[in-house]
Amino acid sequence: MIGAGFWGIEHFTPPWDIFFLPLFNLLVLAYQLLFSDFALAIIVFTIVIRTLLAPLFIRQIRSQKEMQRMQPLIKEVQRKHKGNRQKVSEETMALYKEHGVNPAAGCLPVVLQLPLLFALYQALIRASNVVTLTADQASSDAFANLQAALPGITPIAGETDKFVAPINGACNLDAFNGAFSHFLPLNCQLIDPLKLVEPIHTTVPWLFNLDLAKVDHTFAIPIGGFALSGIAVLAAVLQFVQVKMTSPGSNADDPTSATTSSMVYLFPLLTIFWGGLFQSGLILYWAVYTAYLIVQQYTIMGWGNLFPIFGWRPGWAPPPQEIVPARRKAPDDRERDEGRDRETPPTSSRPGAAPGATRQQQRPGRKRRGRRR
Numbered sequence: 001m002i003g004a005g006f007w008g009i010e011h012f013t014p015p016w017d018i019f020f021l022p023l024f025n026l027l028v029l030a031y032q033l034l035f036s037d038f039a040l041a042i043i044v045f046t047i048v049i050r051t052l053l054a055p056l057f058i059r060q061i062r063s064q065k066e067m068q069r070m071q072p073l074i075k076e077v078q079r080k081h082k083g084n085r086q087k088v089s090e091e092t093m094a095l096y097k098e099h100g101v102n103p104a105a106g107c108l109p110v111v112l113q114l115p116l117l118f119a120l121y122q123a124l125i126r127a128s129n130v131v132t133l134t135a136d137q138a139s140s141d142a143f144a145n146l147q148a149a150l151p152g153i154t155p156i157a158g159e160t161d162k163f164v165a166p167i168n169g170a171c172n173l174d175a176f177n178g179a180f181s182h183f184l185p186l187n188c189q190l191i192d193p194l195k196l197v198e199p200i201h202t203t204v205p206w207l208f209n210l211d212l213a214k215v216d217h218t219f220a221i222p223i224g225g226f227a228l229s230g231i232a233v234l235a236a237v238l239q240f241v242q243v244k245m246t247s248p249g250s251n252a253d254d255p256t257s258a259t260t261s262s263m264v265y266l267f268p269l270l271t272i273f274w275g276g277l278f279q280s281g282l283i284l285y286w287a288v289y290t291a292y293l294i295v296q297q298y299t300i301m302g303w304g305n306l307f308p309i310f311g312w313r314p315g316w317a318p319p320p321q322e323i324v325p326a327r328r329k330a331p332d333d334r335e336r337d338e339g340r341d342r343e344t345p346p347t348s349s350r351p352g353a354a355p356g357a358t359r360q361q362q363r364p365g366r367k368r369r370g371r372r373r
Contacts, residue, residue, distance in 0.1 A: 008192035010171040011184060019115045021189055023049075024123045028186075028194050031127075038127070038212050039204040042281055046288040049116060050296075057296065064246045065301040066101045068320050071248055117282070124281045126189075127200045128213030129165045130156070131182045138163075146175045146183060153183060167196050202281065212281030220276075232275020235287035236268035242294050243267055245304035 009021065026048065031041035050057075073095055081087040096102070125131075137143055138161055147153050150173065152166030163183075171188035175181075187195045202213035210218040219230030243264050275283050297304065304320055307313040 008195065009189055011176070011188040013177070017189070020119045020122055023116065023119045024126065024189060025191055025194055027120075027123050027127070028190060028196070028200070031200060032194065036201055037204065037206075038200060038202050038281070039207055039210075039284065042212065042285050043288050045120075046285050047292060050289060050292045054296070057293070058300065061246070061297050061300045063101050065304070065320075066099055067096075068246075068248060068301070068305060070095060070099055070101065120285055121278065121282055124202075124213055124279050125182055126184075126186065128202050128279075129167065129186065129199050130213060131163050131165055131180075133161050133163065135161065137179060142175060142178075143180065146173065146180055149173055149175075150183065150185075164199075167199055210280060212284065213279055215277065216275060216280035216283065218280075226276045228272070229275035229280065229283060231280055231283045231287060232272050235275070235283055235290060236271040238287055238290040238294060239271055240264065240268045241306060242290050242297065244309075245294070245297050245301070245306045247305055 012021070023045075027041060027045050030044045030048075031038055034040040034044060074092055077091040077095065078088055081091060133143070150166065150169045152169060154164050156162040156164060165183040165185065167186040169185045169188075171185065176184045186200070190196065203209050203211045208218050210216065215227055216229035216231050217227055220227035221230075222228075247261065247264050271283075271286065302320065303317045307317045307319075313319070
């Protein structure tokens with residue numbers, strides 16, 4: 001997308017729309033091709049995006065696998081230079097360089113993932129065509145002027161702060177650049193082949209009429225004012241498996257090991273918390289995305305460090321392979337070996353002599369004369 005006017009796109013706001021518009025159009029395309037099923041559209045959309053980004057993530061997974069194999073070497077460096085952080089850091093970086101591992105290899109996929117999440121979040125809001133306003137915004141003159149310039153804005157029955165935006169209408173009103181940007185009609189940012197005739201149906205019948213444009217209350221357990229989403233719990237379990245597979249093993253000599261281990265449990269808990277705040281469509285995307293990532297990781301590194309879980313390791317999940325560091329003799333061992341060599345008597349080179357026999361042992365009849373006093 002290079003700007004307004006490209007193949008029917010009438011509204012373009014750089015730089016955000018550089019990320020948003022391709023994803024929004026791809027999501028609407030999947031929706032139209034899959035029998036107007038928004039859940040299937042999100043699933044296919046996730047798989048397509050994940051497949052397109054696969055080369056970046058495969059490189060990241062291979063780097064994480066090699067880092068797991070290197071853990072014994074890193075522990076040996078930390079043991080050898082215990083108390084000298086600078087030396088440990090230098091030796092560790094030298095190991096990474098020797099094995100072709102880039103510790104920062106996982107940053108780029110994460111950086112790319114953030115715009116995708118924000119863009120999908122906006123796409124879900126835009127697709128639902130339901131806009132929530134504050135009481136001051138709903139009673140303001142600016143909103144009254146917008147309603148006059150954009151016919152089709154209608155309040156939702158029984159709601160005072162929620163309105164439905166039209167799918168057609170003016171595309172370049174000044175109000176779209178401020179607090180009322182979500183009232184921008186859908187067709188203003190869709191290419192010509194994807195222009196909509198009716199609003200997108202975000203309610204999915206086969207998911208018990210779950211509305212993907214709202215927080216999950218269909219598979220949720222209310223706890224006070226918080227909805228414990230079942231989809232978010234599923235996404236959290238998948239995320240625990242995904243993070244645990246790639247996390248390094250525990251290391252008492254590494255001060256960051258405890259922090260790394262805590263992330264295995266912190267991220268899933270955050271996912272459950274987000275499930276009570278964000279639309280269920282976004283949580284569904286995260287669950288499918290994480291499941292796809294688990295399959296991808298398994299094909300490259302097996303189960304990784306997923307097991308043991310609370311001390312349990314199944315027979316079908318062997319521990320990951322590790323690089324065993326070469327055993328170096330301690331100074332006491334070397335001194336003991338050198339002393340043993342000095343104590344060993346020289347062997348005779350006479351023909352016919354028994355192997356290892358000394359000169360005195362070969363001539364038992366000859367007595368050694370000592371000096372008389």
